[in-house]
Amino acid sequence: MILKQLSVFLENKPGTLSAPCRALADAGVNIQTFALADTQKFGILRLVVHEWEKARRVLLEGGWTVKVTDVVAIEVSDTPGGLASLFEVFERASINVEYMYPFTAKQEGKGLMLFRFDDPDAAVKALQANKVSVVGTVELFKRLGN
Amino acid sequence: MSKNYQPGPFHPASAMDYLPLSQLRDLQFQRLRAMVQRAYDRVGLFRQRMDARSLKPAHLETLDDIAKLPFTVKTDLRDTYPFGLFASPLAEIVRFHASTGTTGKPIVVAYTQEDLNDWAQVMLRSFAACGVHRGDIVHNAYGYGLFTGGLGAHYGAEALGASVIPISGGNTDRQVMVLRDFGATAICCTPSYFLHLIERAAGMGVNFKDLPLRAGIFGAEPWTESMRQRIEAESGIKAYDIYGLSEIIGPGVAMECLHQAGPHIFEDMFYPEIIDPETCELLSDGSEGELVLTTLCKRAMPMIRYRTRDITSLNSEPCACGRTLRRIRRIGRRSDDMLIIRGVNVYPSQIESALLAVEGAQPHYQIVVDRQRGLDVLEVQVEVTAELFSDTVGGLEKLQAKLSRSVESVTGLRAEVRLVAPHTLQRSEGKAKRVIDKRKM
Numbered sequence: 001m002i003l004k005q006l007s008v009f010l011e012n013k014p015g016t017l018s019a020p021c022r023a024l025a026d027a028g029v030n031i032q033t034f035a036l037a038d039t040q041k042f043g044i045l046r047l048v049v050h051e052w053e054k055a056r057r058v059l060l061e062g063g064w065t066v067k068v069t070d071v072v073a074i075e076v077s078d079t080p081g082g083l084a085s086l087f088e089v090f091e092r093a094s095i096n097v098e099y100m101y102p103f104t105a106k107q108e109g110k111g112l113m114l115f116r117f118d119d120p121d122a123a124v125k126a127l128q129a130n131k132v133s134v135v136g137t138v139e140l141f142k143r144l145g146n
Numbered sequence: 147m148s149k150n151y152q153p154g155p156f157h158p159a160s161a162m163d164y165l166p167l168s169q170l171r172d173l174q175f176q177r178l179r180a181m182v183q184r185a186y187d188r189v190g191l192f193r194q195r196m197d198a199r200s201l202k203p204a205h206l207e208t209l210d211d212i213a214k215l216p217f218t219v220k221t222d223l224r225d226t227y228p229f230g231l232f233a234s235p236l237a238e239i240v241r242f243h244a245s246t247g248t249t250g251k252p253i254v255v256a257y258t259q260e261d262l263n264d265w266a267q268v269m270l271r272s273f274a275a276c277g278v279h280r281g282d283i284v285h286n287a288y289g290y291g292l293f294t295g296g297l298g299a300h301y302g303a304e305a306l307g308a309s310v311i312p313i314s315g316g317n318t319d320r321q322v323m324v325l326r327d328f329g330a331t332a333i334c335c336t337p338s339y340f341l342h343l344i345e346r347a348a349g350m351g352v353n354f355k356d357l358p359l360r361a362g363i364f365g366a367e368p369w370t371e372s373m374r375q376r377i378e379a380e381s382g383i384k385a386y387d388i389y390g391l392s393e394i395i396g397p398g399v400a401m402e403c404l405h406q407a408g409p410h411i412f413e414d415m416f417y418p419e420i421i422d423p424e425t426c427e428l429l430s431d432g433s434e435g436e437l438v439l440t441t442l443c444k445r446a447m448p449m450i451r452y453r454t455r456d457i458t459s460l461n462s463e464p465c466a467c468g469r470t471l472r473r474i475r476r477i478g479r480r481s482d483d484m485l486i487i488r489g490v491n492v493y494p495s496q497i498e499s500a501l502l503a504v505e506g507a508q509p510h511y512q513i514v515v516d517r518q519r520g521l522d523v524l525e526v527q528v529e530v531t532a533e534l535f536s537d538t539v540g541g542l543e544k545l546q547a548k549l550s551r552s553v554e555s556v557t558g559l560r561a562e563v564r565l566v567a568p569h570t571l572q573r574s575e576g577k578a579k580r581v582i583d584k585r586k587m
């Protein structure tokens with residue numbers, strides 16, 4: 001139920017975003033989804049890819065600093081209040097979200113979101129107890145067409 | 147005797163390291179007299195300066211009389227560029243080296259065949275001092291070329307009978323592959339380049355602790371005791387400090403023994419003094435000041451009381467190894483390196499120690515000093531390594547604050563810490579460029 005996400009340290013200056021993406025593209029790695037967190041001085045590029053080990057190697061060889069973090073993919077109903085009811089579950093179960101970002105793929109009125117929790121294992125347990133649909137690696141990449 | 151001390155094979159050339167003090171002082175005096183005579187006869191600058199003091203070589207009656215001789219400084223080498231300080235005709239010169247320094251014209255140094263033999267001998271004694279001998283494989287990653295590091299270590303290791311890998315600098319991936327595949331047991335490079343090698347190796351799945359490598363002969367840039375601890379903890383090797391400078395001969399002026407208690411100066415070849423850099427007053431052993439060196443045997447380019455700008459002290463306490471050669475305290479700073487920021491004296495080594503005090507920090511940094519609206523601004527750029535990188539913005543901002551607090555607590559100056567991507571800071575010839583001073587004075 002836990003997914004691997006790659007985080008890449010970037011300096012906030014022109015050209016720093018394209019280079020790692022190009023390196024991954026040249027290695028034939030497709031980026032499934034990404035998010036950029038940035039400040040004036042630096043940024044963190046977060047990526048979900050199918051072959052994360054390969055992508056990590058490509059990035060390390062290119063000289064980037066890379067960290068692998070555990071994230072969780074959750075199905076969210078694509079209707080008004082879908083996100084609100086999910087957050088209510090988080091609050092009831094005292095789950096702390098560090099950050100989140102969406103997947104572009106949608107299926108049968110359901111959207112997908114990625115969450116980074118301070119304690120991913122506990123979060124998954126609590127979510128399943130609350131009947132929230134957590135999407136595992138195999139299912140996720142099947143939906144994404146891999 | 148320390149736990150790790152293992153007496154290795156004894157090389158006959160090391161016998162000079164153990165000369166009884168009275169004999170050593172006699173030898174130094176005899177050599178000094180002959181060298182000064184030669185310099186006076188053959189080098190205009192030395193003769194003019196001695197004449198100006200009404201001083202003749204024959205006036206040197208004891209070793210202490212060396213204090214009567216004039217100093218030589220780096221600008222003397224620039225002013226006489228390229229060949230003005232040579233004491234041998236060009237026909238006897240078999241090698242040139244040159245260093246660019248940090249600014250301006252290069253300085254040129256020259257060697258006769260005898261000088262090269264002497265140099266190989268002090269390098270041989272340097273290797274032997276840290277237990278490297280025939281049968282060892284020496285990976286020499288100092289740059290080959292005009293820089294003295296590469297060829298100096300090379301000829302010394304060959305004279306020793308070790309197997310030398312003349313890999314020179316650069317191409318880090320290939321260096322890691324060769325280190326692993328050839329099974330090198332000793333490595334020569336700058337300490338900052340070695341840390342870079344460890345990092346790259348980790349990225350390639352190579353752990354230095356699994357390799358037969360056991361000794362690092364590190365020099366050509368000032369480094370700190372905390373950097374030694376970091377290197378040893380991460381690679382499982384012993385890190386030895388070698389000291390030298392082109393103006394005197396190159397690497398091999400002083401080298402640490404197995405006890406790692408400060409480099410022993412090869413005093414039979416180079417005579418050390420410590421002076422107050424401001425007043426030029428001679429200081430006693432144990433006092434901190436600028437190291438002044440006199441070559442006792444150099445033929446092509448003798449140096450009389452050369453001011454090295456390196457700040458250290460002479461240690462005449464006996465060393466557990468039994469060598470009679472005095473030691474210098476590790477050179478962490480040069481009087482040239484001192485920065486005056488908002489009226490405060492700061493050395494790059496202080497900032498390095500402050501950064502290393504933060505868990506996971508590596509000594510890959512650069513200090514940028516600028517003046518904005520009449521005020522000095524100190525920025526410290528730190529490369530973000532895997533250990534330092536946390537996946538959240540908050541985590542990185544906390545790291546910045548922690549590094550900045552640590553620098554402030556050591557130097558007393560507010561510093562802006564900027565996190566930069568790995569391998570972005572300039573490394574020239576494997577030497578880390580630590581300071582960029584953009585202030586227009």
Ligand SMILES: [Zn+2]
Binds near residue numbers: 404405465466
């Ligand atoms: Zn010793």
